[in-house]
Amino acid sequence: MTLALGCIADDYTGASDLANTLTKAGLRTVQTIGVPADDLALPEVDAVVVSLKSRSIPAEEAVARSREAASWLNARGAGHLLFKVCSTFDSTDAGNIGPVTDALREDAGEAIALVTPAFPETARTVYLGHLFVGAVPLHESPLKDHPLNPMRDSNLVRVLARQSRGPVGLLDLATVAHGAEAVSARLDALAREGKGAAIADAVLDRDLAVLGAAALTRKVSTGASGLGLGLARALVASGRVAPAAADTDLGGPIGGPAACLAGSCSQATLGQIARAEAAMPVRRLDPARLLAGEDEAGAALAWAMERIGDGPVLIASSAGPDDVAAVQARYGRDEAGHAIEAAMARIAEGLVANGVRRLVVAGGETSGAVVDRLGLPAFRVGPEIAPGVPVLRTTDRDMWLALKSGNFGGPDFFTDALKLMP
Numbered sequence: 001m002t003l004a005l006g007c008i009a010d011d012y013t014g015a016s017d018l019a020n021t022l023t024k025a026g027l028r029t030v031q032t033i034g035v036p037a038d039d040l041a042l043p044e045v046d047a048v049v050v051s052l053k054s055r056s057i058p059a060e061e062a063v064a065r066s067r068e069a070a071s072w073l074n075a076r077g078a079g080h081l082l083f084k085v086c087s088t089f090d091s092t093d094a095g096n097i098g099p100v101t102d103a104l105r106e107d108a109g110e111a112i113a114l115v116t117p118a119f120p121e122t123a124r125t126v127y128l129g130h131l132f133v134g135a136v137p138l139h140e141s142p143l144k145d146h147p148l149n150p151m152r153d154s155n156l157v158r159v160l161a162r163q164s165r166g167p168v169g170l171l172d173l174a175t176v177a178h179g180a181e182a183v184s185a186r187l188d189a190l191a192r193e194g195k196g197a198a199i200a201d202a203v204l205d206r207d208l209a210v211l212g213a214a215a216l217t218r219k220v221s222t223g224a225s226g227l228g229l230g231l232a233r234a235l236v237a238s239g240r241v242a243p244a245a246a247d248t249d250l251g252g253p254i255g256g257p258a259a260c261l262a263g264s265c266s267q268a269t270l271g272q273i274a275r276a277e278a279a280m281p282v283r284r285l286d287p288a289r290l291l292a293g294e295d296e297a298g299a300a301l302a303w304a305m306e307r308i309g310d311g312p313v314l315i316a317s318s319a320g321p322d323d324v325a326a327v328q329a330r331y332g333r334d335e336a337g338h339a340i341e342a343a344m345a346r347i348a349e350g351l352v353a354n355g356v357r358r359l360v361v362a363g364g365e366t367s368g369a370v371v372d373r374l375g376l377p378a379f380r381v382g383p384e385i386a387p388g389v390p391v392l393r394t395t396d397r398d399m400w401l402a403l404k405s406g407n408f409g410g411p412d413f414f415t416d417a418l419k420l421m422p
């Protein structure tokens, strides 16, 4: 297998978002969980997206895991490496976007990496280095209250510089408007000035096509699915990949009980849970009881098993910013997050042990905890439920999953997802 594109995603929902985008753009793509074992049978593909759970771990660990993924992808001949980060640039001043980008770039012998989280299809645009989420700058968006990495600065040149080894430059929209050669020339100039990375503006899909073509002339870039789209288009346009139709033969219906789990506290997920109340029984975990050591997971599982024969159920820990802040103040941010993720993983394990083969999970960290506990090795990519969220089919057993990035999906996401998981 010689890969046209090797991708390293810093969380599992982000990985399925990227796998969805690449598939839609005509690249045969598979999503693996972690760095695959050498004996994992993978179909013939153009792109592999290695899913890591490295967004919120110490920077040196994120660098080590990303390097391991890069070695695996390089050994399969990957022509270009994309480090997939969140379209809202989720990170802290301690990392991990800067340290991982620096490491992958240096290992590849490159002087500078193009970096952009722009993904216009989901209303993430970058102008003069400032990230906008819909109509508001990042620091005014709900991301300012993210439970793990509150984003309070919209100037990504500044944000990335605080977590990078060297200075960071800007590739402005005026340069992007002049095309891929102008972008490449500007990258060279910024590298000569000693910049190790450049935040690239992009407002429309056509900007992504330019950035993708410019990025492809180097070995490493960093971005969200928008840059993935640009790279995929450039690979197809250059003839390096023959566009393939999406894989429609993922296996037949699976049926049986279905369940949804939500650990994301994003505004979008909170709205989707409220809407789901009209369609299915919803159980809300009590984080204070859970963190006090009560068996909330066991109780939720027993609750689910009483109802699951009648239709899908939803179990959610999700809460609004004030409640999240109160839990974190009492138990600590990481402790609370990890304990809730572990409870969700336990619930998922119990559900699957009791026959659930159709599972929807909301939240990147939550999805990581669940998928790891279930020991799923890789996914094939099915139809799109909403921009950035595909249906996934496990490669080693009959199971449908949907891993929803916190901010993605329409108001009826949970029922929309289950409709596509027969």
Ligand SMILES: Nc1ncnc2c1ncn2[C@@H]1O[C@H](COP(=O)(O)OP(=O)(O)OP(=O)(O)O)[C@@H](O)[C@H]1O
Pocket: 011, 013, 014, 146, 147, 148, 263, 264, 265, 266, 287, 317, 318, 319, 323, 324, 327, 328, 336, 337, 338, 339, 340, 341, 362, 363, 364, 365, 366, 367, 404, 405, 406, 407
């Ligand atoms: N009620 C709560 N109080 C405090 N923390 C919570 C609560 N519910 C969930 N969490 C934690 O908040 C974090 C949510 O992160 P997660 O990545 O799952 O969602 P997200 O950030 O919205 O999704 P994405 O990364 O895909 O955008 C997890 O660590 C989860 O355990």
Ligand SMILES: O=C(O)[C@@H](O)C(=O)CO
Pocket: 011, 013, 014, 015, 017, 018, 085, 086, 087, 088, 224, 225, 364, 388, 405, 406
């Ligand atoms: O890029 C995004 O916004 C998503 O794919 C994601 O990474 C959220 O965790």
